[in-house]
Amino acid sequence: MKILADENMPYVEQLFGDLGTVETVNGRELTAQQVSDVDVLLVRSVTKVNPQLLDKANKLKFVGSATIGTDHIDMDYLASRDIAFSSAPGCNATAVGEFAFIAMLELAQRFNSPLKGKVVGIVGAGNTGTATAKCLQAYGVEVMLCDPLLEAAGDARDFVSLNTITSTCDVISLHVPITKIGEHKTWYLFDETRLNNLKPNTWLLNCCRGEVIDNRALIKIKQQRDDIKVVLDVWEGEPNPMEELVPYIEFCTPHIAGYSLEGKARGTFMLYQQLAKTLQISTNKDITSLLPTLWSQQVSLNQIPNEKALLQLVRFVYDLRDDDALFRNNFTKPHGFDHMRKNHTHRREFSALKVGNIGQTNVNWLSNLGFSGVEL
Ligand SMILES: NC(=O)c1ccc[n+]([C@@H]2O[C@H](COP(=O)([O-])OP(=O)(O)OC[C@H]3O[C@@H](n4cnc5c(N)ncnc54)[C@H](O)[C@@H]3O)[C@@H](O)[C@H]2O)c1
Ligand SMILES: O=C(O)[C@H](O)[C@H](O)COP(=O)(O)O
Numbered sequence: 001m002k003i004l005a006d007e008n009m010p011y012v013e014q015l016f017g018d019l020g021t022v023e024t025v026n027g028r029e030l031t032a033q034q035v036s037d038v039d040v041l042l043v044r045s046v047t048k049v050n051p052q053l054l055d056k057a058n059k060l061k062f063v064g065s066a067t068i069g070t071d072h073i074d075m076d077y078l079a080s081r082d083i084a085f086s087s088a089p090g091c092n093a094t095a096v097g098e099f100a101f102i103a104m105l106e107l108a109q110r111f112n113s114p115l116k117g118k119v120v121g122i123v124g125a126g127n128t129g130t131a132t133a134k135c136l137q138a139y140g141v142e143v144m145l146c147d148p149l150l151e152a153a154g155d156a157r158d159f160v161s162l163n164t165i166t167s168t169c170d171v172i173s174l175h176v177p178i179t180k181i182g183e184h185k186t187w188y189l190f191d192e193t194r195l196n197n198l199k200p201n202t203w204l205l206n207c208c209r210g211e212v213i214d215n216r217a218l219i220k221i222k223q224q225r226d227d228i229k230v231v232l233d234v235w236e237g238e239p240n241p242m243e244e245l246v247p248y249i250e251f252c253t254p255h256i257a258g259y260s261l262e263g264k265a266r267g268t269f270m271l272y273q274q275l276a277k278t279l280q281i282s283t284n285k286d287i288t289s290l291l292p293t294l295w296s297q298q299v300s301l302n303q304i305p306n307e308k309a310l311l312q313l314v315r316f317v318y319d320l321r322d323d324d325a326l327f328r329n330n331f332t333k334p335h336g337f338d339h340m341r342k343n344h345t346h347r348r349e350f351s352a353l354k355v356g357n358i359g360q361t362n363v364n365w366l367s368n369l370g371f372s373g374v375e376l
Contacts, residue, residue: 002059004035005042008342009066010264011290012042015272019279028239028338032056042066042271045255046239046338050074054081062275066267068092068127068258069209071178086274090127092263094349096207097131098318098370099257100173101139103231105311106320107171107203107250111229114307115141121169123162123189124208125150128258129175138368139310144169148184166194171203178209192217195228203229207257210235215242222248233257239337251320252327254340261346265290291352298354298373304363313355318347 001020005012006027016022025034027047035041036056043049045067051074054060065073065087078085108115120136122129125147133143144160151159165172176186190204190213198204206213215236222228222245231251235241238255246252258264269287276283296316305313323344330336354373355366 001039002037003040003042004038006044006047006066008044009042009268010261010346011268014290015268015285016040016042016275019275019281035060040064040275042268043072045069045072048072049078051077054078054083062086062278064088064271064274066091066264066271069177071209084274084278086271086278088267088270091267091270092258092260093127093131094351094370095260095263095347096128096175096257097133097135098260098314098350099233099320100132100205100207101135101369102314102318102320103205103251104136104171104173104203105307105314107229107231108307109311110250113201115139115171116307118142118170119144119168120171120173121146121160121165123147123165123172123174124176124186125155125157125159126175128207129173132173132175135369138365138370140365162189162194166197166202167199170199170201171205172198173205174208174212176208176212178211186212188212188214188217190214190218192220195221198228201227201229203231205231205233207233210238210241215245219245219248239335241331241337243332246328246331251324252331253320253323254327254331254337254344256323256341256344259341259344259346260349261291262349262351264346294348294352296353298356300356301363305366314350317350317353 003016003020003022005022005024007024013022027044030047032053032055035053037059038057039059040062041060042064049063049072060083062084063078067087068089068091070087104115119142121144122133123146125145136143144165145157146160146162146165178187179185180187192214195217229250232249233253234255265287273283299316326340330340350370351372353371355371356373
């Protein structure tokens with residue numbers, strides 16, 4: 001069996017090696033010729049899986065995407081060819097939630113304006129939105145959720161409208177899929193009018209898909225309003241963000257919010273399990289044995305961390321400023337955006353770090369935040 005996989009998919013050889021011959025390729029440049037003789041195709045979000053790519057792939061029986069988003073996949077076409085498909089819902093939700101939380105702590109430090117006490121609006125309360133809310137609530141920050149689809153489906157949580165989010169919240173974090181049609185379409189959900197209506201000093205973070213914000217309108221608004229602070233992990237027109245926009249953004253990253261080692265490993269592992277199910281073979285591998293330990297496994301605290309100390313703790317796991325600096329130096333270089341993604345040093349999730357305390361202080365909230373091994 002020939003298995004063709006995106007080169008940015010860790011652990012693919014370890015997991016799929018026993019099932020067939022694994023070859024890795026550049027997913028953005030994948031051609032119909034390269035997939036013509038494959039049985040299994042494993043992609044990431046940069047590969048458009050459509051008739052143009054697959055028309056010659058007569059042996060293909062399984063397509064897997066190690067991602068949460070599926071906007072790059074023509075599902076109807078796969079169904080019409082009877083090709084099994086699986087994505088990896090939720091695989092990198094923790095990574096995105098922690099990334100958004102860390103970015104908010106960084107903004108708080110930069111503008112000397114504590115996160116604690118602010119109200120954060122989460123737009124899209126699925127896997128990544130919920131993971132973001134979980135971090136914020138663990139730290140004691142008030143959260144409002146906006147998700148008309150989940151609300152209509154009877155989700156028991158409290159929801160508010162998008163207008164309430166923009167008029168009430170100090171921070172807005174976007175977690176919706178990209179959709180171009182329908183009552184709740186998200187393409188340019190934040191257009192010029194909505195951006196203009198943001199209340200003074202709003203912090204806006206986008207970790208979902210670039211086109212949820214009209215990036216040209218964002219440039220225009222930022223030229224007039226320095227009070228709004230923006231963090232972008234995703235960009236309209238990837239892999240070529242608008243050069244004029246970058247100087248207006250506080251923290252810039254190349255679509256790596258979901259790039260924790262755990263998140264990527266989970267994505268590959270979920271596809272491995274789904275392929276085994278499709279082929280009706282039993283699996284004998286587990287994900288934890290694949291993951292290395294963090295370079296330092298434990299830190300000890302002697303008092304309840306204040307917000308500055310919390311930022312030091314999370315920087316110990318992931319320092320967002322490093323990726324931001326790399327971005328600014330590299331994004332205009334040829335293939336710069338993709339190069340940064342390919343060579344990204346996968347950060348670890350909070351759970352990789354054991355936090356012990358040597359006082360009698362209650363730090364349960366740190367374990368709710370995701371750190372492991374908090375001892376009281
Ligand atoms: N930056 C990254 O690395 C990264 C990582 C993972 C996912 N993503 C993107 O984030 C998106 C969300 O991921 P997820 O795992 O949370 O997906 P999910 O499907 O679990 O949740 C998305 C939620 O958005 C809601 N929604 C849809 N339209 C809406 C609207 N107009 N207003 C408010 N809510 C709306 C849906 O009802 C759903 O509950 C993915 O589709 C993907 O595009 C990006
Ligand atoms: O949808 C997703 O899961 C994310 O956007 C994903 O992290 C993107 O990473 P890529 O597949 O492009 O490597």
